[in-house]
Amino acid sequence: MKVLVTGGAGYIGSHICVQLLEAGHELVVLDNLSNSNEEALIRVKELAGRDFTFYQISLQDRNAVERVFQKNELDAVVHLAGSKAVGESVSFPLDYYRNNVAGTLVLCEAMSRAGVRRLVFSSSATVYGKPDKCPIHEQSPLRANNPYGRSKLMIEDILHDLHASDPRWSIAVLRYFNPIGAHRSGLIGEDPKGEPNNLLPYITQVAIGQRDKLIIFGNDYPTPDGTGIRDYIHVEDLACGHLKALEKLGRQTGIAAYNLGTGKGYSVLDIVRVFERATGRHIPLQFADRRPGDVAESYAYPGKAKLELDWAAIRGIEEMCADAWRWQSLNPYGYLDVHRSYANTL
Ligand code: WQD
Numbered sequence: 001m002k003v004l005v006t007g008g009a010g011y012i013g014s015h016i017c018v019q020l021l022e023a024g025h026e027l028v029v030l031d032n033l034s035n036s037n038e039e040a041l042i043r044v045k046e047l048a049g050r051d052f053t054f055y056q057i058s059l060q061d062r063n064a065v066e067r068v069f070q071k072n073e074l075d076a077v078v079h080l081a082g083s084k085a086v087g088e089s090v091s092f093p094l095d096y097y098r099n100n101v102a103g104t105l106v107l108c109e110a111m112s113r114a115g116v117r118r119l120v121f122s123s124s125a126t127v128y129g130k131p132d133k134c135p136i137h138e139q140s141p142l143r144a145n146n147p148y149g150r151s152k153l154m155i156e157d158i159l160h161d162l163h164a165s166d167p168r169w170s171i172a173v174l175r176y177f178n179p180i181g182a183h184r185s186g187l188i189g190e191d192p193k194g195e196p197n198n199l200l201p202y203i204t205q206v207a208i209g210q211r212d213k214l215i216i217f218g219n220d221y222p223t224p225d226g227t228g229i230r231d232y233i234h235v236e237d238l239a240c241g242h243l244k245a246l247e248k249l250g251r252q253t254g255i256a257a258y259n260l261g262t263g264k265g266y267s268v269l270d271i272v273r274v275f276e277r278a279t280g281r282h283i284p285l286q287f288a289d290r291r292p293g294d295v296a297e298s299y300a301y302p303g304k305a306k307l308e309l310d311w312a313a314i315r316g317i318e319e320m321c322a323d324a325w326r327w328q329s330l331n332p333y334g335y336l337d338v339h340r341s342y343a344n345t346l
Helices: 011-022 038-048 062-071 086-091 093-114 147-165 199-207 235-251 268-279 303-309 317-330
Strands: 002-006 026-030 053-055 076-079 118-124 170-176 178-180 214-217 232-234 254-260 285-288
Touching (some): 002 011, 011 026, 011 076, 011 235, 026 062, 062 093, 076 093, 086 093, 086 147, 093 147, 147 254, 178 199, 178 235, 199 268, 199 317, 214 268, 232 235, 232 317, 235 254, 254 303, 268 317
Parallel strands (some): 002 076, 026 053, 076 118, 170 254
């Protein structure tokens, strides 16, 4: 298939692009590079040994998005482009609704006009808010408790209405749990701008000496060791879930949501311990108050994806930590110190 990946230069997007190319698909990437680096796409090409088209445009630029669909005979879209920091969304909600929701409307209108009706949408476990219990099923209550999560929920509702208006649409909504790790080559990985919000990139920056210690947000949660429990999933397993979803879209129409997680929960202290064992690096710790909006526990029931997508995570937490460390140790400043260009003109 010829697949458009929006946000393809990002952490998750770049890993999906490598697997799409390796699987023989033709690839078009659309990314405004607001939270990613063109260097990642050059490395995607090097890893896959295949070329592809990249347009540096924003989903807010309706004319440019239309031109992408006019210039490329697309079969499907994997839609990842969007803002994804919970704390930032609380401070700048309008940016999140414009970027995530309005951007998706522009994309879906261009898809509809072009007759492209296969869509894999990047959603998030954040749509579940504070779960009543774990493991979390796709039928668990949806109750996002921040603008980022609400933007994802709004988009899911929009996609349901779109399918109801035209049943020819094939839509897979993938709810990511906690993606971590990196491609085994260490060439592509998570490259947060500024101080990392998420646990693993913060740990790897402590391990490489860029941060002096890990602050653990809360050790008084109702969990075995008091720290927060999450379902960490290797970004390569997550990427594979997208290819499996695309295969399903090629077989049947409809809309369905899938939890992409391992089904196992690990606490912050578990992760620190596994990381230290896997890398031989020491992570100094300091406990602090809980982070607003954090939940005690969140891990998936991934049975529906196994049944309907024939997908399951296969990589363990040790591999996730070792791969995250390899990326960080080979790229101490991420993609920052490399500036090669790759963009096509529309
Ligand atoms: C994991 C655990 C923290 C950093 C978020 C988004 C979610 C998704 C993934 C986009 C928690 C603890 C963290 C630190 C810490 N993003 N922690 N010290 O919050 O589960 O999910 O990222 O889709 O939507 O909500 O991930 O990595 O931030 O936190 O103690 O410096 O690590 O309290 O228990 P989270 P996280």
